[in-house]
Amino acid sequence: MHKCLIVGKPNVGKTAFLLSFSRYLGLAQVELRVRTSDGSIHAKRRSIDCAYTELVGPVPHITQELQSVVLELPVGKGRRSFELVDSSGIMDGIHASPVVRAAMAQTLEAVTAAKVIIHILDAAAIGLLGLSEGVGVIDRDLAEYAQQQGEYFLLANKMDLAGAQRGLQIITKAFTQVQTFPVSALTMEGFKEVKRHVARVI
Amino acid sequence: MGSKFSSTREIYQELAKGNITAVEAIHALKVMQSSPANVAVDRLESVPSDNAKEELAKLIGLKNVKNLVREIEAFAKIQRVRQQLGLKSESLVLHMIFKGNPGTGKTTVARIFGQLFKELEVLNKGHVVEVERADLVGEYIGHTAQRTREQVKKAVGGILFIDEAYSLARGGEKDFGKEAIDTLVKAMEDHKDEIILILAGYRREMEQFLRINPGLSSRFPIILDFPDYSLSELIQIAELMLSQREYSLTSSAQNCLFSLLKNLGDNYDENRGNARLVRNIIERAIRQQAVRLVASGPLNREKLQVITEGDIKAATEETSAQMFNRWQAERR
Ligand SMILES: Nc1nc2c(ncn2[C@@H]2O[C@H](COP(=O)(O)OP(=O)(O)OP(=O)(O)O)[C@@H](O)[C@H]2O)c(=O)[nH]1
Numbered sequence: 163m164h165k166c167l168i169v170g171k172p173n174v175g176k177t178a179f180l181l182s183f184s185r186y187l188g189l190a191q192v193e194l195r196v197r198t199s200d201g202s203i204h205a206k207r208r209s210i211d212c213a214y215t216e217l218v219g220p221v222p223h224i225t226q227e228l229q230s231v232v233l234e235l236p237v238g239k240g241r242r243s244f245e246l247v248d249s250s251g252i253m254d255g256i257h258a259s260p261v262v263r264a265a266m267a268q269t270l271e272a273v274t275a276a277k278v279i280i281h282i283l284d285a286a287a288i289g290l291l292g293l294s295e296g297v298g299v300i301d302r303d304l305a306e307y308a309q310q311q312g313e314y315f316l317l318a319n320k321m322d323l324a325g326a327q328r329g330l331q332i333i334t335k336a337f338t339q340v341q342t343f344p345v346s347a348l349t350m351e352g353f354k355e356v357k358r359h360v361a362r363v364i
Numbered sequence: 365m366g367s368k369f370s371s372t373r374e375i376y377q378e379l380a381k382g383n384i385t386a387v388e389a390i391h392a393l394k395v396m397q398s399s400p401a402n403v404a405v406d407r408l409e410s411v412p413s414d415n416a417k418e419e420l421a422k423l424i425g426l427k428n429v430k431n432l433v434r435e436i437e438a439f440a441k442i443q444r445v446r447q448q449l450g451l452k453s454e455s456l457v458l459h460m461i462f463k464g465n466p467g468t469g470k471t472t473v474a475r476i477f478g479q480l481f482k483e484l485e486v487l488n489k490g491h492v493v494e495v496e497r498a499d500l501v502g503e504y505i506g507h508t509a510q511r512t513r514e515q516v517k518k519a520v521g522g523i524l525f526i527d528e529a530y531s532l533a534r535g536g537e538k539d540f541g542k543e544a545i546d547t548l549v550k551a552m553e554d555h556k557d558e559i560i561l562i563l564a565g566y567r568r569e570m571e572q573f574l575r576i577n578p579g580l581s582s583r584f585p586i587i588l589d590f591p592d593y594s595l596s597e598l599i600q601i602a603e604l605m606l607s608q609r610e611y612s613l614t615s616s617a618q619n620c621l622f623s624l625l626k627n628l629g630d631n632y633d634e635n636r637g638n639a640r641l642v643r644n645i646i647e648r649a650i651r652q653q654a655v656r657l658v659a660s661g662p663l664n665r666e667k668l669q670v671i672t673e674g675d676i677k678a679a680t681e682e683t684s685a686q687m688f689n690r691w692q693a694e695r696r
């Protein structure tokens with residue numbers, strides 16, 4: 163089964179996208195497969211509403227493991243299932259918490275193994291902060307590394323917020339070579355295009 | 365070109381420890397990716413190559429082994445130059461003890477060492493003769509010495525690798541094993557620069573063996589420890605094996621494999637961190653899947669790729685039965 167890995171800085175909306183996209187594809191419930199950085203695996207079943215409350219929030223580093231959902235998409239005449247994997251946010255510098263550091267290492271390990279990578283940027287924050295502050299070294303380096311692994315594209319998230327348009331312009335200028343989809347995990351705008359693209363690459 | 369890190373694993377570990385930042389880690393990964401020797405994860409996978417150091421770089425972990433190789437390489441070079449300039453040169457004593465559980469890479473490393481020492485011109489053939497008690501110990505007085513000498517002769521120019529070496533001391537005073545040890549010690553003197561002897565086995569038993577034979581341990585200046593694989597490394601090995609063969613596990617199969625490996629590790633000490641066991645389970649599961657598919661309805665791409673919980677269970681039932689048999693046999 164194909165795996166699509168979601169990566170990005172903390173708080174850009176990776177988990178929100180995972181759940182929202184699952185809902186968009188028709189699910190009301192998800193079976194989340196959780197893999198902690200020490201390698202243990204467990205599963206939990208939640209309604210998407212519950213999962214959203216539990217796993218999405220305004221502070222960084224909420225997600226500290228890999229968590230995935232198996233989804234299905236129509237491909238050609240049939241349907242194909244794939245695993246959408248959410249990861250813990252990557253940031254530069256040395257984080258004080260060993261748990262966060264182990265989680266980041268786990269994310270990089272997953273990037274190394276991934277064939278399809280979805281890199282999420284917070285367009286609203288980038289619009290607010292501008293190019294040099296908003297798009298960090300980490301995003302550029304991650305982009306460069308992830309592109310070598312296989313299929314790779316960007317989501318400019320939080321397009322529902324003010325300033326996100328300006329953020330999108332900055333993103334497309336900074337990453338000229340990369341396909342970028344403007345989306346909102348909140349309103350599901352742009353999901354149709356993402357769905358079509360994912361179906362092409364899995 | 366040169367990376368500070370010996371494997372991708374090490375990069376993740378340094379990031380987790382807080383010694384490097386994520387940006388530094390990504391840079392290191394990029395460097396590593398551009399040198400293909402480092403991509404393989406499974407240190408049991410032994411792909412023939414004419415460069416022993418490349419082989420060694422493919423193994424995960426084993427930092428101590430890699431460091432040792434660097435030292436030996438430097439030493440061998442310097443001694444050669446000293447010789448050329450007419451200075452006194454030390455001869456290298458490279459007899460070794462390998463301590464560790466089965467499936468942690470001891471035999472693989474011995475083979476790589478054979479090749480490496482040939483490249484370094486420490487040995488002229490670099491082959492490895494693998495023996496165990498039964499190959500050395502004979503049935504009557506004198507027979508053992510004769511058999512042991514035969515094996516030594518075969519190993520001249522290469523490595524004599526004795527697995528579970530402590531079994532030579534098993535029978536106590538009257539046992540012929542003692543004769544084998546004495547013959548080996550003599551052979552080490554007679555063929556000083558022509559043979560490298562490696563004694564291998566479980567950690568605890570090796571230590572005890574050396575304690576009982578103090579004369580031996582002084583002849584083995586190099587002692588290498590082979591740590592067990594962690595649970596997450598074992599899972600990675602399984603996943604790598606599967607993806608290389610274009611198979612994948614369902615989520616319930618994944619859970620099943622995880623709890624199984626955890627269980628085996630908790631209950632059978634010797635199986636903890638054993639990559640060979642993982643390999644056996646995966647290979648059997650692949651065969652079980654085939655058996656299941658042949659008996660089932662129409663096939664498709666997806667069906668052909670998926671390994672189910674049932675496949676893993678069937679594969680491991682066989683393994684636990686085998687393990688039980690071995691355990692019984694050993695008790696007898
Ligand atoms: N307005 C708006 N808010 C969003 C959108 N996507 C996510 N958010 C908010 O952004 C915050 C972070 O979302 P998460 O999904 O937890 O972010 P994450 O990337 O998973 O963060 P970590 O797990 O900490 O790395 C939450 O408060 C979300 O409600 C969006 O499209 N629009």
Ligand SMILES: [Mg+2]
Nearest residue numbers: 176177224225
């Ligand atoms: Mg998250």
